[in-house]
Amino acid sequence: MSRRVPPLRRLWHYAAGHRGQVLRATAWSVTNKALDIAPPFLIGLAVDVVVNKEDSFLSRFGVAEPRDQLVVLAVITFVVWALESVFEYLHGVAWRNLAQTVQHELRIDAYAHIQDLEISYHEDQSTGELMSILNDDVNQLERFLDHGANDVLQTATATVLIGVTFLVLTPEVAWLAFLPIPVIVWGSIRFQRRMEPRYAAVREQAGAVNSQLANNLAGILTIKAFTAESRETERIALESDRYRQANRRAIALSAAFSPLIRVAILVGFTATLVWGGFRALDGTLAVGGYSVMVFLTQRLLWPLTRLGETLDLYQRAMASTNRILNVLDTTPSMHDGTEPLTSAVGRVTFECVSFSYSPGTPVLDGVTLDIPPGDTFAIVGSTGSGKTTLIKLLLRYYDPTDGSVRIDGHDVSTLRLHDLRSAIALVSQDVFLFHGTVRENIVYGNPDATDEEVERAARIAEADAFIRELPNGYDTIVGERGQKLSGGQRQRISIARALVSDAPILVLDEATSAVDNETEAAIQRSLAQVAHDRTTIVIAHRLSTIRHADHIVVLEGGRVTQRGSHDELAVADGLYRTLWSVQTGEAATLAMPQSDLTSDV
Numbered sequence: 001m002s003r004r005v006p007p008l009r010r011l012w013h014y015a016a017g018h019r020g021q022v023l024r025a026t027a028w029s030v031t032n033k034a035l036d037i038a039p040p041f042l043i044g045l046a047v048d049v050v051v052n053k054e055d056s057f058l059s060r061f062g063v064a065e066p067r068d069q070l071v072v073l074a075v076i077t078f079v080v081w082a083l084e085s086v087f088e089y090l091h092g093v094a095w096r097n098l099a100q101t102v103q104h105e106l107r108i109d110a111y112a113h114i115q116d117l118e119i120s121y122h123e124d125q126s127t128g129e130l131m132s133i134l135n136d137d138v139n140q141l142e143r144f145l146d147h148g149a150n151d152v153l154q155t156a157t158a159t160v161l162i163g164v165t166f167l168v169l170t171p172e173v174a175w176l177a178f179l180p181i182p183v184i185v186w187g188s189i190r191f192q193r194r195m196e197p198r199y200a201a202v203r204e205q206a207g208a209v210n211s212q213l214a215n216n217l218a219g220i221l222t223i224k225a226f227t228a229e230s231r232e233t234e235r236i237a238l239e240s241d242r243y244r245q246a247n248r249r250a251i252a253l254s255a256a257f258s259p260l261i262r263v264a265i266l267v268g269f270t271a272t273l274v275w276g277g278f279r280a281l282d283g284t285l286a287v288g289g290y291s292v293m294v295f296l297t298q299r300l301l302w303p304l305t306r307l308g309e310t311l312d313l314y315q316r317a318m319a320s321t322n323r324i325l326n327v328l329d330t331t332p333s334m335h336d337g338t339e340p341l342t343s344a345v346g347r348v349t350f351e352c353v354s355f356s357y358s359p360g361t362p363v364l365d366g367v368t369l370d371i372p373p374g375d376t377f378a379i380v381g382s383t384g385s386g387k388t389t390l391i392k393l394l395l396r397y398y399d400p401t402d403g404s405v406r407i408d409g410h411d412v413s414t415l416r417l418h419d420l421r422s423a424i425a426l427v428s429q430d431v432f433l434f435h436g437t438v439r440e441n442i443v444y445g446n447p448d449a450t451d452e453e454v455e456r457a458a459r460i461a462e463a464d465a466f467i468r469e470l471p472n473g474y475d476t477i478v479g480e481r482g483q484k485l486s487g488g489q490r491q492r493i494s495i496a497r498a499l500v501s502d503a504p505i506l507v508l509d510e511a512t513s514a515v516d517n518e519t520e521a522a523i524q525r526s527l528a529q530v531a532h533d534r535t536t537i538v539i540a541h542r543l544s545t546i547r548h549a550d551h552i553v554v555l556e557g558g559r560v561t562q563r564g565s566h567d568e569l570a571v572a573d574g575l576y577r578t579l580w581s582v583q584t585g586e587a588a589t590l591a592m593p594q595s596d597l598t599s600d601v
Contacts, residue, residue: 007318010325011141014106021098028091029150033157035084037296041165042077044292046070051287091150099145107138110327118334119397127218128211133327136206137320144317151310162296180264187264188311191257195311198250199319205243207323212239218481254312272297334399337412341419345408346373346504346535348394353403354558355389363389365558366403371551373408373504376536378546380576381555387539391509394537396420407505425498429510431490433482438467439474441482441493445501457499460529463492488518499530506530508538520545543580552576 279285554562
């Protein structure tokens, strides 16, 4: 749907499944307000009974005695107030439950949609901005549905019902009571148009604050390591102050609304009070009718003083609604395939693959690889050569610019993403563990794994021993991102997680680059046990870890420049021989840029 469509209409289309609930809640609100404005009529009738006694309006219905008339009014008043309370309860429950349902569904739908969007979208968005949309913006809409929608409906109901009453009772005075209405409507529209961009700016700046906070909390160790606490506090203070200033600009306008409306209301109320009083004194308007008119004027105009607050809540909610629905309207550039992948053998083929993250800067240029099932295939190269990009294309985080990536002869772009990624177990250099237990992290790729399967995978990954030494063994909480564990421990758990998934293709992307020699040796022993019955793709800058690979290719500038076994490449002229010489100390004087010895980013 076009983003130029008003946000309220977009929300109405989104919540199509809840329109019945919206209509019921609306009916309860309207009925409640109709009963709420009944007491002024009852007061007018009571005044009429006291003044006119047997000649009162009620006497026309067969109740002649004034005392009996007052008893009847008391009964009617009791019934009206009781029904008003019932419908107040009904509309309160209806709107609040609707608010909870809509905010829940919006949050889940937006989160699910964000998950389905391609990696390039996530790389262009900040985590804090997305968190602001999923939490703050959804909550803003919830607050409006919780209270604001009912306020708008009840104000409109009171205006219509009281207007009709005035036209029936005293049409010549009614225009005085409604004199402020055009001013209020005009002012509301003008304020709404001027407030809309200000609240849009507020929501954008709220996202910026969230983004900076999320970034800093994730990098707290780095902040402390470089004693940058004061600098980061100043940075947060700057973003927070920008948020405050954006709110101030919105508040300066919204706060002026209610006082201006009150002035217009005062004119209408005093005009009705004076002119109606003159007519009552002249005898052309009954005292009871005058009482009804004064009370109804107050009931009509006074709630409008809250219109500024309601309008403020509405504008905040609509700015948030636009941000949420804009996310939902984001069209994925990568679509899921339809072809199933069952019982994958594990043959991986790259056919003349070229790829660019941005036009004019190719990362891969015509790469062709054929990885036989069950073999260990290693890819080495200097930084920026495209090693990790090959893995991203295999997992279909991106689609190649040219060429194709295939598994068992199937183009990965035609496969169902769930089937494709279930066939690949990834162990990356940057290990991510979720806040939870060791066991929960190991079974993440296979929630149905038994305890025996979990412990077997941990033993193969040489993680079982240290896990059992943890305070609660496999039920130990690892902390956010696994911060309670060492780098080597996190890496071994990630290998156990990959093994439990039992995928036919195992991908190790610099899996040993950030661990010590002892952990590296343990990981190598683990891999030796599992590599023989599955296709294993290893990206490494420590060439000692791939000496026994069945096939090794060297990437330079996005192209394959060398192929062969370790023994063949170690003696052939080329980058591999140079890297091997440097890493084994055989060419200590060789001038080699340090960046070429590091891994891909």
